[in-house]
Amino acid sequence: MKKIAIVAYKCKKCGRIHYPFHDRCLECKSREFDEIKPEGNVKLLTFTVIYNLPWGFDQRFLVIGIAEFENGVKAMGQIKADSGDQLKIGMTMKAGWEPVRVQYGEDVYGLKFEPVG
């Protein structure tokens, strides 16, 4: 399995974690960050099942959510699920780095969450 390629940014001054990148800390305006990798499983914060898909997605529906990694990094990702019925806010999921769409004939990789167990 491919390694998760996103990088989050922890403010060296106040500790706030940012993803995506900001040139200055949202909290204290500092410009110095430590790069951190998302770690461990994720907790699902919210999700939706989209039935009207945008150009580029030739499928029936798409399950998307926002989740928080064990080290505090929060990010959006696609969810491997047949419907929203099996999902619940707060549930634990594992995160992987997999193709999320095809652009110009090539796979684009991104976060994919999957319910644990």
Place this chain on the structure above:
Amino acid sequence: MRDVAIIGAGIIPFGRRDEDTLMDMLAYASLKALDDAGLGDGSVDAVVVGNMGGGIIQHQTSIASSLVDRLSLLPAAAETVENGPASGGSAVKNGLLAVASGYYDYVLVVGGEKMREVTGWRATDFVATMTHPQAEYPYGITLPGMAGMFTRLYMEKYGVTREQLVAVALKNQAMGALNPYAHVEMALSREGIFESPHAVVNNPLVADPLHLYDACPVSDGAAAIVLCPLEMAKKMGKTPILIAGFGQATDTQTLQERDDPTDLKAVSLAAQQAFEMAKLKPGDIHVAELHDAFTILEIAESEHVGFFKKGEGGKAAEAGKTQLGGTIPINISGGLKARGHPVGATGVAQVVEIVFQLRHELPKNRQVKNAETGLTVNFGGFGNNVLCFVLRRVQP
């Protein structure tokens, strides 16, 4: 700073306008506003156009320059303002500041969008280009998808129910059916979209937990206003409508970086600024046009601007407090939900509706009786750039 008034307002019917180009629609709305202002054969100092997608959908840029040429308003200053679905509100703001500063006297503000030129598949992608290009867009997130995730959180935190969302949809489509400028001129029945076994087919999920009739349609349309200093407006005959207050605020681009994603900070801040400038309170407002791209947003914005406490907006909608004749009539035009949401036009269309309301020009079945004050909220991105205007009727 000078007080600024709206002396002309015009709007064309929203909907699917296959016969018109984007420029046609901008011109038609502009001429209606200029005629309304009594400047039909006159000139203006500047033109501001709100448009989000001309460059993407029509493959057309420098739209304001084309418009002044087409309207023979040369050599008026002209520019196009792009601020996502708040482009119209931003155009109004730029016109307002230009007149308030004393630099220009007469400014034409136009908002327009032509979205039905492409398939729904393409239009959905076009709107999604406002999401974060690395952290959101690649996943296939759409604006209905963002609203779906927001709704789930709002339901969990504040107990908003499906019945409350349905109440907003029914109200706005009932009003849209009475508005000749509305895209969707069809009232809905509660049975048809919620209670009957067929509701699943009539009103399917589009972004769980939001259904088809929780969302605004994809529309073509344009709207325009003419601004000038209040003191000059008072001599022009028509009831001047003062832009008494204005506010604008931004928030993080992604929902996940907000401390509380159910807190629409930019809405609260923009409204506070507008109320402070107008020296009015939420309870002083007689009619409001809120940015109900999704039913949940009308409920959430009605709380964030201060009409209701957090968690009370849904109950208020269900109890009829936001209907015509209620304590604070909201989206009596039908809102984005029924009038439609040509993204660049919306912020201007909301102001046009409030102008009609405050000039007491609407038919009885849509007129808020004796309305003296109005408020608009134009919501860009997913709440990351919000404009709010407070308007007040002034005796000529």
